[in-house]
Amino acid sequence: MSIAIEHVVKSFGTFRALDDVSLALPRGELVALLGPSGCGKTTLLRIVAGLESADAGRILIDGQDATGKHVRERQVGFVFQHYALFRHMSVFENIAFGLRVKPRRERPTEAEIHRRVHKLLDLVQLGWLKDRSPAQLSGGQRQRIALARALAVEPQVLLLDEPFGALDAKVRKELRRWLRRLHDELHISSVFVTHDQEEALEVADRIVLMNKGRIEQVGTPHQIYQEPATSFAYSFIGNVNTFRGKIEGAFLRVGDDLLPHFQCNFAEGEPVVGYARPHDTEIVADTQETAGVAARINRVLTSGGTSRVELVANGPERGGAKDYFEVEIGSEDLSRLALANGQRVRLKSRRLSLFRDQA
Amino acid sequence: MSGANRVLPGFGLSLGYTLAYLSLIVLIPLSAVFVKAAAMDFERFWSVVASERVVATYKLSFGMSLLAASINVVFGLLLTWAIVRYSFPGKKIVDALIDLPFALPTAVAGIALTALYAPNGWIGQILEPLGIKIAFGPYGVLVALIFIGLPFVVRTVQPILEDFDAGFEEAAASLGATRWQTVRRVVFPALLPALLTGFALAFARGVGEYGSVIFIAGNIPFVSEITPLMIITRLEEFDYQGATAIASVMLVISFVLLLVINLLQGWVARSTPRAI
Numbered sequence: 001m002s003i004a005i006e007h008v009v010k011s012f013g014t015f016r017a018l019d020d021v022s023l024a025l026p027r028g029e030l031v032a033l034l035g036p037s038g039c040g041k042t043t044l045l046r047i048v049a050g051l052e053s054a055d056a057g058r059i060l061i062d063g064q065d066a067t068g069k070h071v072r073e074r075q076v077g078f079v080f081q082h083y084a085l086f087r088h089m090s091v092f093e094n095i096a097f098g099l100r101v102k103p104r105r106e107r108p109t110e111a112e113i114h115r116r117v118h119k120l121l122d123l124v125q126l127g128w129l130k131d132r133s134p135a136q137l138s139g140g141q142r143q144r145i146a147l148a149r150a151l152a153v154e155p156q157v158l159l160l161d162e163p164f165g166a167l168d169a170k171v172r173k174e175l176r177r178w179l180r181r182l183h184d185e186l187h188i189s190s191v192f193v194t195h196d197q198e199e200a201l202e203v204a205d206r207i208v209l210m211n212k213g214r215i216e217q218v219g220t221p222h223q224i225y226q227e228p229a230t231s232f233a234y235s236f237i238g239n240v241n242t243f244r245g246k247i248e249g250a251f252l253r254v255g256d257d258l259l260p261h262f263q264c265n266f267a268e269g270e271p272v273v274g275y276a277r278p279h280d281t282e283i284v285a286d287t288q289e290t291a292g293v294a295a296r297i298n299r300v301l302t303s304g305g306t307s308r309v310e311l312v313a314n315g316p317e318r319g320g321a322k323d324y325f326e327v328e329i330g331s332e333d334l335s336r337l338a339l340a341n342g343q344r345v346r347l348k349s350r351r352l353s354l355f356r357d358q359a
Numbered sequence: 360m361s362g363a364n365r366v367l368p369g370f371g372l373s374l375g376y377t378l379a380y381l382s383l384i385v386l387i388p389l390s391a392v393f394v395k396a397a398a399m400d401f402e403r404f405w406s407v408v409a410s411e412r413v414v415a416t417y418k419l420s421f422g423m424s425l426l427a428a429s430i431n432v433v434f435g436l437l438l439t440w441a442i443v444r445y446s447f448p449g450k451k452i453v454d455a456l457i458d459l460p461f462a463l464p465t466a467v468a469g470i471a472l473t474a475l476y477a478p479n480g481w482i483g484q485i486l487e488p489l490g491i492k493i494a495f496g497p498y499g500v501l502v503a504l505i506f507i508g509l510p511f512v513v514r515t516v517q518p519i520l521e522d523f524d525a526g527f528e529e530a531a532a533s534l535g536a537t538r539w540q541t542v543r544r545v546v547f548p549a550l551l552p553a554l555l556t557g558f559a560l561a562f563a564r565g566v567g568e569y570g571s572v573i574f575i576a577g578n579i580p581f582v583s584e585i586t587p588l589m590i591i592t593r594l595e596e597f598d599y600q601g602a603t604a605i606a607s608v609m610l611v612i613s614f615v616l617l618l619v620i621n622l623l624q625g626w627v628a629r630s631t632p633r634a635i
Contacts, residue, residue, distance in 0.1 A: 051529050071532045078533040084526035088548040098534035101544070153535055 002027045003048060003157060005195055008057030010043055018054070019213040025191065027062075032204035033193045036236065040213040041193045043160055048191065049159050050074045050322050056180045063155060077150030077331050081162040083142040085134035091145050092130040098153035103106075103146035123182070140171040144178075150240070151186075164199065167244040173236045177205045182187065197237050201225060208231055233354040234275040241325045241347070243274040243293060244357060252354070253283045255313075257293045261352045271357040276349035277329040283309065284346040292346030297327055297339050311347065366442045390608060395603040397564045400433040407604045412580055412590055419497060420586040421612060425567030428512075429506035434553055435512030442513075451597030457514070460507050463571025472503055495577030500585060504572040515557035517552055552628045559620040566613050 003025040010018040015038045025031050027056050035039040046052040050057055050071035058067045066074050095117045099108055108116065121127040124144040134142055143163055150158060163179070166171040181191055181202050194200050200207050201221040209216045209224060214234075218230040228234040235242065245254040247266045252259045252274055259274065266272055267326075286293050294314035301308040306328050313323035325347060329337075339345070396404065409412065441447075442454055460468065476483045477494040483494060493499055523546065531541040569587040576583040586609050593602035 051533070071529070072535045072537070076533060078524050078530065081529060082524070082526060084528075084530040085528065086545055097536070098529070099543070101531075101534065101536040101540045136527065149530075243422065285473060 002060075002062055003191070004058075004060040004063075005044070005048065006060070006244065007157055008054045008059070008299075010040075010052070010054050012048060016213050018047070019336040021057070021215055023208060023215060023218065025189065027081070027189050028187045028206040029189060029268055030069070030180070030203065031189075031191045032200035032326075033191060033210060034197060034200040034207050035195065035210035035216075037195055038325070039210045041195075044210070045161055045191060045193050047161050049076050049078050049156075051078070056121070062069050072076075074213070075153070075155050077153065077155035077158045079143070079146050079150050079160040080161050081165045083134070083139075083146045083166075085142055087134055087150070089133075091126070091132050091134065092117055094134065094145060095149045095152050097149060106120075110205050117158065118154065120152055123185075124148045135172075138171075139167045140175055143167065143175065147179075147182075150345070151188075156189070158190040160190065162193050162195070172199070176213065195294075201237075211236070211237065228275070228353070231256060231273060231275070231358065234353060234355070239326055242323070243276070243277045243326075243352070244271075245274070246271055250293070252352070254293050258291055259293050259352070260291055260348065262355055263354050266356070268352060272354045273357045274349070274352045274354050276352050278301050278308065279306075280328040280351040281309075281325065281327045281338070281347055283327055283329065283337060284348055285339065285342075285343070289346050292348040293302050293325075295345060295347050297307045297343045297345060298324070300339055300343065302334070305331060307331055309334075309339065314344065321332070328351060370418055371499070387621050390518070392530045392603050392606050392610065395600065396607040399600050399604060402602075404604050407601045408608045411588075412584070413605060415581045416584045416586040416589045417608070419584065420609075421616070423504055423585075424562050427501055427508050427565050428503055428558045428562035429500075431508045431512045432558050433466055435557060435561075436516060436550070436554065438509075439513050439516045439520055443517060459510075459511050465507065465568065465572065468506055469503060469571035469574030472501070472506060472571065476502060476575065478550065494575050495579070495583070497583050499575035499577060500572050500583060503575050504525075504565040504568060506620060507571060508565050508567055510565060511560035512554070514558035515560065515588055516550055516553045516591055519553040555620060555627060559617055559624070563613065563617060566609070578586040 003023075005021060005023040005025075008021045009016075009017050017074045021040070029066075033045060035041045035181070039334075046215075047054050047059075050059075050066070050069060050073075052069075054067070058065055060066060060073065071078075077215060086097065089097065096113050099113045101110075117130075118127065121130055124147060126141060126144055126148075129137060129237065130140060134145070137145065147163075159213060160179075164175050167175065176199055179192075201224070204221060206218065207221055207224045208218050211232045217224060217228070217233045219229075225237055226232065230239060234240050243252060243254045243259055245252045245259070247261075247268055247270050248258065249268070250260060252261050252272065256264075261274065294310040296314055297309060298312045299310040301310070307330075309329060311325040311327065313325065327347070365368065399407075440458070442450065442457075471599065473494050474480050476486075476499060477493070478484065478487045478494070480494070486493060491498075493502055525546050527549070528541050531545045534536075536544065567586070567587065569591070572585050573588055578584050578588060578590075586605065590605050590609075591600045593599075
């Protein structure tokens, strides 16, 4: 079912967790709420679920106003970071819980409950664990059981709060692929919260990037990675080289250096910050070259088809630390350049994105 | 496994210390009671411990202790819930007040309760016209035992409830459970082992209580005499054997009841896995 979030505001004391957030999510998609901790993503998810109430704004689920509805009437399945499986019940009873607490006239018969629980156990491929207690399961198994429990009540929307946050890296990776497959099978509208960009980029159909209680950008993983819309989106997603300076005609003046740019919608002398991906940054070894930011080779890391070159800025230190840059370069180009540690070079960017400098 | 291979060292030392300490503090004094009582021949023993007046005190002491502990479980849980789950002005004071029955000399508690519940006391004078007599009767015993047993329930349940993650209740609600279903099926089973412990402690304390009860009970033979009072009476008559005979019966009954409660608790704890 589709979810619409309209002008939602939420404050905790003086802290504004959500600042006029509006968002429309089409049905059937797997959506990631991505952002650094404290950006309001979990609060937003909990407001959609009805576990938290908004100070202002509306939540519509499938076009119907759900703002005043209690969580138990919203028909949302919620999966918690720490599973929240009932400890005194077996795996079977945990999954059956949502069916057993239904009002008497809606409650399925015992045989029907058995049938549905077994179907869900098959779906999460853990049928052999049905008589275990949650304490006897591994983290990944617990989260799959928690998911089966949430699906048992046939929710319209599935909401997952950092579902893989408490798992180790390998299980995380397995489980998020599994979640993707499960979603492709069930096509239930799902929203999951994560602070892990790799997770969001890999699993989601659509990413909602949040920062400081506001939405920075909504888009497909490809759009979010390739066309970051804001300064924050650039710095949060993927590796990026940052150049701060002022506009000087066709150049960006960074300290003593001039970096060519390809945008003209900034006024002369305006302070801007430029972002370039490591693979869009190039190293110029020619000592005659005057354009580009001066830097010194720090380390060359060769592994696989592409190599990474780490560089230190030549300019003065800022805030006690030198600026570091990273360049991704094909192995052939690397051998052609014949770089040596400590060698002085210049950096240019094939694709430099400029934003007004807020800092 | 041999001692040298143990991961946690000090098993021999700690077990030895435990046994020596328990023997010195608990077992030797208690066995002295049985040794002294065993000096009587059986007929005399039986005539002391099974006399009608003494049997009436067993019924009162154990009956009222069980009843008071049950009442404390219900209201102690409510109190704990209020203290843990809500914040209200004076919460810290309420929290501190709960421990007061621990600290107060029991005689002071008994006199204070008597003053309140006597027919001319603040509460007594309201209840008197309604035909309810608290002080100087069996219900006086009950009131005193509720008073002294309350902290045991609250203090055993409180840490468990404080650690109980709100996520469990949120999960139950998101699965469609009503508030009552959530409390009954999710919260209560988690608190049950702690409630049983609190019950056992409150009960044990109630059985042994002397100071506060004798002031409020009125100590009427066959009506409001407790077993500890019977023992003291025998001691005052220099009938030491009679006193130890009654004490040994009391010990056995208490031990059996506590054992049953502990077994029950163990069974509940096994069906409620803790670690997750």
